[in-house]
Structure formats: C-alpha cells, structure tokens
Amino acid sequence: MMRHLRSTHPAILQCAEDGNIPPVPRPATDTAGPSKQGRQRELDEALVDMVVKDLQPFTIVEDEGFMAFVNKLDPSYVLPSRKALKTMVTERYNISKEKTMEDLKKADFVSLTADMWSSINMDGYLGVTCHYITPEAKLATVVLGVRRFYQTHTAQHLMEAKALLMAEWGITTKVQCMVTDNASNMILSAQLLNLRHVPCFAHNLNLIVKKALDQTPLINEIRQKARKIVGLFRSSCKAKDKLVEMQGLMGRPALKLMQEVDTRWNSTYDMLQRLYEQREPVGAALSNLNSDTAPLTSFEYNIIQESLSLLQPFKLATTELSEEQRVSASKLIPLYRMLQHKLSQKKGQSAQESTAQLGTHLQEGLHSRCGGYESFRALALATLLDPRFKNVGFGNPAKAQEAEKQITLECASLMRSNTATPEPQSTSGPSSSSSTTTSTTETQDSLWKLFDSRIHVPRRYTVPQQMPQ
Incomplete structure (x- = not known):
C-alpha cells in the first residue's frame, strides 16, 4: 500500500504525514491497463539490467534519492521492493543459466x-x-x-x-x-x-619478477625507502597538501603517489614509475616537511630508471594478457621469446651493477618457469595453428617441426575416421590477423618489434626464420 501511495498518490501521502487527510477521490476507470502493465514490465527489466551490470545492491530501491529520481523520470512507475527485486534478479540468472547450458551442450x-x-x-x-x-x-x-x-x-x-x-x-x-x-x-x-x-602465465610472470626483486639487495632497499616515502604522503594530510603545492609551483599534474601491494608485482612497477616521474616535487615537499623520512638520492633514482627499463617488457606482457579477449594459449611461446629478446637487449644497456644483477635474475627466472613451453604439446600446437604465429613463433626449429608432425598425424587420423563425411566449407577469418598482435603495442616500446620484423621480411626460403633462443 505504501509503495502504491508513494508512486501514484504522493500528494495524498504527504498530506497524511502532515495530519491533513483529504477526502478520498473516486477511482477513475483505467482504460490503459494493458499498456501500463507492459510499461511496468519493461522498466522492471531495465532495472534488473542496471543492478546486474553495475553490481548495485538490492537496497538501491529503498534509497530516497533513487526513488525521487525514478519518480521524476516516470511518476507512473512503481519501484519493486528489495525482496521483489531479488526474486527478479534470481529469475534472470536462472534464464541465463538455462540458455548457457544449452550452448554448452553444443x-x-x-x-x-x-x-x-x-x-x-x-x-x-x-x-x-x-x-x-x-x-x-x-x-x-x-x-x-x-x-x-x-x-x-x-x-x-x-x-x-x-x-x-x-x-x-x-x-x-x-x-x-x-x-x-x-x-x-x-x-x-x-x-x-x-x-x-x-x-597461468601471468601468475608465472608475477613470481618471476617478485623473486628477482627480492634477490637484488640494493633494489630491495630502494623499494623499502620508496614505500616509506609513499606511505608518508598517503597518510599525512599536511604532506599531501605540500606535495600538491610543489606540483603546482613546478607546473606538474597533481598526481597521487601509488603504494606497492605485496601480491602484485606490477604495483611495484607503478609505484617506482610514479615516484620517478614526480621525483622533483617529492624532493621539494620532503625538504619542507619536518619528517625523518629520507629522500631518495640521485644515484637511487638512476637505479630506479634502469630497473623500470628492465621491467617494462614484463609490464607490457602482463597488461596484454590481462586485456586479452581471445584465446591466449597460442601467445605464450611467442611472448616468452619476445621477453627473452627484450630482456637481453635492455640488460646490455644497464650501466649499474645492481640493475645488471636484476636482469640476470629475471633471465634465470624466465628460463626456469617458462623454458619448457615449446615442449608443452598443447601450447606448441596452439602456437602452430595460430595464423599470426605459425612456426615463426618458435625459438627452437626442432620443436616447431615436432609440432608440425603432431598436427599432420592428427589431421591424417581425422581424415581416415571421416572419409564418408563431406568436407566443411571454409569460413572466412580476419585477413590481416597479424595486425591483432601489433596494434596494441605500436605506440609503446614494442614487445613484438623483433617478431614483426621477421614477419615482414620477404621469404626466399621454405624454412621460416625462428625466434632467438
């Protein structure tokens, strides 16, 4: 009753709350019943969509602001109760589940x-x-x-x-x-x-980087100092305001420092990168604060810069896998080879002993955890069958040839078992599938630069060029 009064007769309800009860009007004949009911169902479905897509709580229908907003949009719409909304969402889940189970049967x-x-x-x-x-x-x-x-x-x-x-x-x-x-x-x-x-490849990358950082004492000390500096500016209002003031005076964007999270190595990268970008405002703010937090030295910032260069390929690989909406198993072997190549390249550019040591630990961890990918049958076949990579994605030609033999044997077996079955018509796929690999990294320090160069070289021989081992 209260729900009906709030949505249909708000003036009467307000008068009742004020103690002034007006005469009850005679009910009018509802000539638009079916259309009104259809509109109610339509808006109920839209409400369920919003709750599901935006992860809203069921209690949203009891929020005064939301109720007033809905009433302003459509005074004739009657919001369901919290329990009714929960029932509607459950029904939607059951319908979606039945449809998905039908798809899984196929x-x-x-x-x-x-x-x-x-x-x-x-x-x-x-x-x-x-x-x-x-x-x-x-x-x-x-x-x-x-x-x-x-x-x-x-x-x-x-x-x-x-x-x-x-x-x-x-x-x-x-x-x-x-x-x-x-x-x-x-x-x-x-x-x-x-x-x-x-x-999980992304989890392996996380373990590789975390262990390599922990094995490099000087970089570990710098991380601890960085965490203390970030903690000061994230816990003290005075320190935060001083940083914003210094950023304004130096014409820098007012960006917050980012704290490291133990379970995610890329948070370490983000923390060090933001701290390096804001090193001048941070140093100026620390010098104006009465704090025992020691600033990082120019030598330590040089270490951070070289460390970020070494870690960038891992950051790019993690981001690419996290954004992947397609099958990612075929990417693992090429990604591993590209990480090997970029890491070797960047390690050779390291001027500091500690960053060279970090590069060595990263190489060892990468080989230890991912070195057997080309021998992993499922990953090898997935790479070979991916039109973006085929056998060019392999670093070891023998492993590529072995995968080709396995594919050939499986195809022959299928052909023998399906001799009476007509061949299915080929479906058109993306004509420029290699662009899927390059489009996300062309504007960055491309992780795929070497692979792209191998693909774009005109082929004069039947044996494709392999990735470096």
Whole structure:
C-alpha cells in the first residue's frame, strides 16, 4: 500500500504525514491497463539490467534519492521492493543459466580456469570460469560459480568442489584442461580430476619478477625507502597538501603517489614509475616537511630508471594478457621469446651493477618457469595453428617441426575416421590477423618489434626464420 501511495498518490501521502487527510477521490476507470502493465514490465527489466551490470545492491530501491529520481523520470512507475527485486534478479540468472547450458551442450570441448582468494574479512572463495568455442566459431566465456569455501583448502576439498560445479553444468566429460596458479593444492586438484593442468602465465610472470626483486639487495632497499616515502604522503594530510603545492609551483599534474601491494608485482612497477616521474616535487615537499623520512638520492633514482627499463617488457606482457579477449594459449611461446629478446637487449644497456644483477635474475627466472613451453604439446600446437604465429613463433626449429608432425598425424587420423563425411566449407577469418598482435603495442616500446620484423621480411626460403633462443 505504501509503495502504491508513494508512486501514484504522493500528494495524498504527504498530506497524511502532515495530519491533513483529504477526502478520498473516486477511482477513475483505467482504460490503459494493458499498456501500463507492459510499461511496468519493461522498466522492471531495465532495472534488473542496471543492478546486474553495475553490481548495485538490492537496497538501491529503498534509497530516497533513487526513488525521487525514478519518480521524476516516470511518476507512473512503481519501484519493486528489495525482496521483489531479488526474486527478479534470481529469475534472470536462472534464464541465463538455462540458455548457457544449452550452448554448452553444443560444445565438444571446454577448458576451465580456477582461482582461490580470501576477502578482506578472510573468507575463502573459489571461482571457476569455463571457456569454449560456439558453433559459430566464436570464443565464449561463462563464470560457472563463485562459491564461499568453508572447508580447509586441501586438494581433495578443491577437487570435490570443482567436480560438483562441472556436474551441475553438465561438462564433466568435456573438460580438456584447467588453468590455475602454481599453488600445490590447485595443481593436485587438477590431477585428482584427471585433467591436464596449465600454469597461468601471468601468475608465472608475477613470481618471476617478485623473486628477482627480492634477490637484488640494493633494489630491495630502494623499494623499502620508496614505500616509506609513499606511505608518508598517503597518510599525512599536511604532506599531501605540500606535495600538491610543489606540483603546482613546478607546473606538474597533481598526481597521487601509488603504494606497492605485496601480491602484485606490477604495483611495484607503478609505484617506482610514479615516484620517478614526480621525483622533483617529492624532493621539494620532503625538504619542507619536518619528517625523518629520507629522500631518495640521485644515484637511487638512476637505479630506479634502469630497473623500470628492465621491467617494462614484463609490464607490457602482463597488461596484454590481462586485456586479452581471445584465446591466449597460442601467445605464450611467442611472448616468452619476445621477453627473452627484450630482456637481453635492455640488460646490455644497464650501466649499474645492481640493475645488471636484476636482469640476470629475471633471465634465470624466465628460463626456469617458462623454458619448457615449446615442449608443452598443447601450447606448441596452439602456437602452430595460430595464423599470426605459425612456426615463426618458435625459438627452437626442432620443436616447431615436432609440432608440425603432431598436427599432420592428427589431421591424417581425422581424415581416415571421416572419409564418408563431406568436407566443411571454409569460413572466412580476419585477413590481416597479424595486425591483432601489433596494434596494441605500436605506440609503446614494442614487445613484438623483433617478431614483426621477421614477419615482414620477404621469404626466399621454405624454412621460416625462428625466434632467438
């Protein structure tokens, strides 16, 4: 009743709240009932879309400002209650889930990615995402579930939780591989499910850089000093205001300093880069503050500059993988080779002993964690079949030839088993697929420069040029 009064008779409700109850008007005949109901359903659907897309809470329909805004837009629309909105969102989820399950029935194979994390309140969560190819040859992704994980994080419990999700979505027999981080319980849970395990490349890059930074004492000391400086300007209003004042006097943009996060190495890169860019305003602000926080020296800023140059290829690779909306497995071998090349190139330009040491640790970590990618059958075949890379993406010609033999054998086997089946018509794909690789990095210190140069060289021989090992 109150909901009806608020939306349809706000004047009467206001009078009632003020103690002045007007005479009840005679109800008018509603000649536009069906159209009004249609408009109500249309706006209800739009409200559900907004809540789902923008991750809004169900209580938004009880917010006074939102209610007034909606009433101004359409006084005839009756907002649903919080419970009714929750029911509507649940119904939308069930409809979407049924449609997705129908799509998954048409998929021959799927792959999964899984991750575990803890919230701010230290509640454990397990997230599983499914990836598959539609009959229209398009990559599709669906989140199977993000579940609160109450049990201990053992491989057995993880396996059981993943098996339940796979059974719920009807894909138990279709899963070909599972991508996770390198945690032992995650790897073992995939083995218990008899699934091929593929380590997450972005997570490997994170481990490589974190370990290399920790192994370089001087750079580690500079990081600690940098964290203390950033902490001062992010925790003290006086220090922050002084920095903004110095930035204004020097004609610099009023940018905040960025603090490092232990679990993400790229936050270390962002912290050092911002601090280096704002080194002059930061130094001036520190000199005007009564603080025991020591500023970085010019020598230490030189170390930071060379370190950023070494870490930039890893930053570019991490960003590219994070933005990837297509199949990324075929990129891993070429990315590994490009990182090798850029790292070797930039290490040779290092003038300081500590940054040369950092470069050595990065090379060792990259080889240790990613050196076996070309021997990984799934990754090798994916690279070979990707029209952007084919066998040019390999650094070892023998591994490229081995992948070609495997593809040839599989094709021959398929041809023998499908001799009575007519060949499907070829579907047109992107004609300039190599541009997909280069478009995102042309304006940067290109990670793909060497690869692009090999692709654009006219070929006079049947054996393609390989990437450096």
